[in-house]
Amino acid sequence: MPRDLDLAVRPDVALDEAALRHAVSRAVGCGPDDVAHLRVLRRALDARRSVRFQLRLRVWLRGETPAAESLPTPPTFPTTRTGRPVVIVGGGPAGLFAALRLAEHGVPALVVERGKEVQARRRDLAVLNRQGTVDPESNYCFGEGGAGTYSDGKLYTRSQKRGPVAAVLDCLVAHGADPDIRVEARPHVGSNRLPKIVTALRETLARAGVEVVFGARVTELVVAGDRVEGVRCFDGREVAASAVVLASGHSARDVYGFATRAGLGLEAKAFAVGVRVEHPQAIIDRIQYGADAGRFPLPAATYRLATTVDERGVFSFCMCPGGWIVPTTTETEAVVVNGMSLARRDSPFANSGVVVGLEPADVLALGFPGPTGGVALQSMLERRAWESGGGAQVAPAQRLTDFVAGRSSGDLSDCSYRPGVRPARLDEALPAFIAERLRAGLRRFGRQLRGFDTREALVVGVETRSSSPVRIVRDGGTLAAPACRNVYPCGEGAGYAGGIVSAALDGLAVADAIARVWDE
Ligand SMILES: Cc1cc2nc3c(=O)[nH]c(=O)nc-3n(C[C@H](O)[C@H](O)[C@H](O)COP(=O)(O)OP(=O)(O)OC[C@H]3O[C@@H](n4cnc5c(N)ncnc54)[C@H](O)[C@@H]3O)c2cc1C
DSSP: OOEEEEEEEOHHHHTOHHHHHHHHHHHHTSOGGGEEEEEEEEEEEEOSSSOEEEEEEEEEETTOOOOOOOOOOOOOOOOOOOSOOEEEEOOSHHHHHHHHHHHHTTOOEEEEOSSOOHHHHHHHHHHHHHHOOOBTTBSSSSSTTGGGTTSOOBOOOOOOOHHHHHHHHHHHHHTTOOGGGGTBSSOBOOTTTHHHHHHHHHHHHHHTTOEEEOSOOEEEEEEETTEEEEEEETTSOEEEOSEEEEOOOTTOHHHHHHHHHTTOOEEEOOEEEEEEEEEEHHHHHHHHHGGGTTTSOOOOOOOOOEEEETTEEEEEEEEETTEEEEEOOSSTTOOOEEEEEOTTOOSSEEEEEEEEEEOHHHHHHTTOOSTTHHHHHHHHHHHHHHHHHTSTTOEEEEEHHHHHHTOOOSSOOOOOOTTOEEEOOHHHHSOHHHHHHHHHHHHHHHHHTTTSSOTTOEEEEEEOOSSOSEEEOOOTTTOSBTTBTTEEEOTTTTTSOSSHHHHHHHHHHHHHHHHHHHHO
């Protein structure tokens, strides 16, 4: 019988098979040659005091043979029932996982997506990065796979639903993700691998008879009484539906307009706004790994920072070690930044959103009333950032030390953001409510991580789309909108998710809710 063992070991031991075998044999109380086979079940890098790998291992001793490890495979599907399809608006993680789960239930489904399929989308992103030209229908937020496709692909979630989280990770592995994501405490895919996974998911959906229609921006819900009959697209074509899943993501601001026209309830929710901070990766490695930086082939170091300033959270968000800052606006006269990285995480930069949590009352006090006040605030800040950058997606930036001191930067250090950065007073462009808290937060972060508040770090603006400022109201039990009983608000744009995995989980939950109605 194999035994499971928790072990904390230095990198030189964790990364060397023979040394690890020795450490295991000491822990088990046998000789190194008695350890026949090791399997890593969980791996976490802990750099809090000295660098250690926390491993959970399964150990087989001499004479014991491990059963072959079976990897997850794409799901199989029952025969699809007859009837109008469930129309899923949006092919992001929420929409794709809803479609997969509906197919598993044998419920017919169709995905309508305003953007393009991943390869065509890749070309539009190249133009965006090189020329600063934004295609409002094909960008970092819109297109096959949603905002997650060209993201960092971090797959951490605060969700406690471990079983379903494992199911999401298994599904990604079945479609081409590295099986290690099932082992790593902080799994990550990388934006060079995500497009292939998204294509494979589409192929699986096609086998189940689920089509994904591209270039189909939905502009209206076709409503009769308290039920939806279908959706209308921008070109007038109508698609009949037995139910509609609204999984349109946090950047589809037009969706809130047609949701309101269809009588769905909207409410303002808390969200966060701030800047992206970028350091040379070597500085973060030195801070986190100390003398071990460069001694072992350790992954690019990460950090996670949080504090409270005047009753509002200030925190780092979506940290991308070895990554790039990317232009993630969906509008032509706006600048929004976010971060991504490749699987290798080998760019010389480390970036992270540093944002201030805003309550609906804060947004109102800043002069933006109503359920979509947060969207109006985001738009105002994004437009200001575009003006400060001077167009072509050039982003306003300031040295972190100048931002904190409240002075302009005469010059800027190197930055990964391809359309380019230009010195600007970001501390003045942001409302004082946000800028003052960011300043105090960044000062504290400099004490928490010695060297974080270096002159070499930049703040780049603006990071406004960290989450949705609006919730489309739904019933907690049926997951449907009370005003339209077969419309299912879903994922991040509807206010029920905040990342790839949580959006996928919400898609699964909504699909299960719809299948229950079909079963009845
Ligand atoms: C650059 C970047 C990096 C990120 N990094 C990470 C990360 O590392 N880890 C993480 O967990 N999260 C990350 N995120 C956030 C993550 O991508 C989102 O939380 C997640 O994609 C939300 O999933 P969703 O399905 O709810 O919405 P989305 O992924 O936004 O998908 C919505 C889809 O709906 C489509 N759509 C919108 N309106 C319409 C319409 N009217 N008609 C038809 N289709 C429509 C859009 O084109 C889009 O494809 C990142 C986001 C960005 C932009």
